[in-house]
Amino acid sequence: MTEYQNPSLELRARVALDKHGFHNSHSLGQNFLLDEGLLNSLLDAAEVGPEDRVLEIGPGPGVMTGLLAGRCKRVLAVEVDKGLEPVLADVLAGTENVEVRFQDFMKADLDALTGDEPYRVIANLPYYITADIMLRLVTAKHVPESIAIMVQKEAAERVMSSPGTKSWCALAATVQSYGAAEVLVDVPSEAFNPPPHVQSQFIIIRKHEVPVVTPKDERLYLRVINAAFAMRRKTLANNLKAAFGLDQAAAVSALEGAGLDARVRGEALSLQELARLSDVLCDLTAG
Ligand code: SAM
Numbered sequence: 001m002t003e004y005q006n007p008s009l010e011l012r013a014r015v016a017l018d019k020h021g022f023h024n025s026h027s028l029g030q031n032f033l034l035d036e037g038l039l040n041s042l043l044d045a046a047e048v049g050p051e052d053r054v055l056e057i058g059p060g061p062g063v064m065t066g067l068l069a070g071r072c073k074r075v076l077a078v079e080v081d082k083g084l085e086p087v088l089a090d091v092l093a094g095t096e097n098v099e100v101r102f103q104d105f106m107k108a109d110l111d112a113l114t115g116d117e118p119y120r121v122i123a124n125l126p127y128y129i130t131a132d133i134m135l136r137l138v139t140a141k142h143v144p145e146s147i148a149i150m151v152q153k154e155a156a157e158r159v160m161s162s163p164g165t166k167s168w169c170a171l172a173a174t175v176q177s178y179g180a181a182e183v184l185v186d187v188p189s190e191a192f193n194p195p196p197h198v199q200s201q202f203i204i205i206r207k208h209e210v211p212v213v214t215p216k217d218e219r220l221y222l223r224v225i226n227a228a229f230a231m232r233r234k235t236l237a238n239n240l241k242a243a244f245g246l247d248q249a250a251a252v253s254a255l256e257g258a259g260l261d262a263r264v265r266g267e268a269l270s271l272q273e274l275a276r277l278s279d280v281l282c283d284l285t286a287g
Helices: 007-021 036-045 063-071 082-091 110-114 127-138 155-160 170-178 218-228 236-244 249-256 273-284
Strands: 053-057 076-078 099-104 120-124 147-150 180-185 200-207
Touching: 007 063, 007 082, 036 110, 036 180, 053 063, 063 082, 063 099, 063 120, 076 082, 076 110, 076 236, 082 099, 110 200, 120 127, 127 147, 127 155, 127 170, 127 200, 147 155, 147 180, 155 180, 155 200, 170 180, 170 200, 170 218, 170 273, 218 236, 218 273, 236 249, 236 273
Parallel strands: 053 076, 053 120, 076 099, 120 147
Antiparallel strands: 147 200, 180 200
């Protein structure tokens, strides 16, 4: 009789989840992807290659992690649920280029995690934190080369929206200042275990090779973006007054200095206009 030596990662994960009596946590959004065919097609679409260092956020039972290990140079996986430790140990046994850290990614020191070398991000996370995770990554000191992430279809539409449309928002402006977003794969609910009640899309955001905006002060620019979308029914002048403690005359003069109408609403502004306004405010606060 020949012994079955090399079970697939999917089988290893199913056996390990069962063996360790793992129960998916709804509050941690644990809808797992175990189908290697599907996961390989996601990695093909994201063009993960042998030179890549990958930060995987939320590896779950580690099927994607194991596939990544076979494709790229090094994987650092950050998982919040310590209950997955024995599962990941079984699934990734014998895999040398993977390190798993058990911590909440939102509280992790990103610079300490990623070091100085270029890195790419892969993530299938609970949908209630995908926006915060994207914001954290695209505003980091050391940004990734790309972020391939599973999101709810509506979130993908928001991230890819254009200025002046209903969906244009602080998330879109911040993400698009960093890179260009594209939908790679529509992933059916049945692919997840258990299936979520929403439609999912695997998207990639690739860092701009040449920045589309170069504000004088990046932090101030991000504050201007947040101010622009703070209260949608108010004019931008009113939002600037609230966010930067300006009086009416100073707010109007900042807008006019940036070549904008004094009655404009924040959600009408392009990235270049937001950056121009940020530069005017930068000069104002410096002077
Ligand atoms: N990537 C795996 C897959 O595709 O099967 C798991 C996906 S599951 C939707 C989300 C994973 O993210 C879970 O393993 C969950 O425990 C983990 N997670 C949730 N919040 C997290 C956080 N703040 N930091 C790190 N991991 C988190």
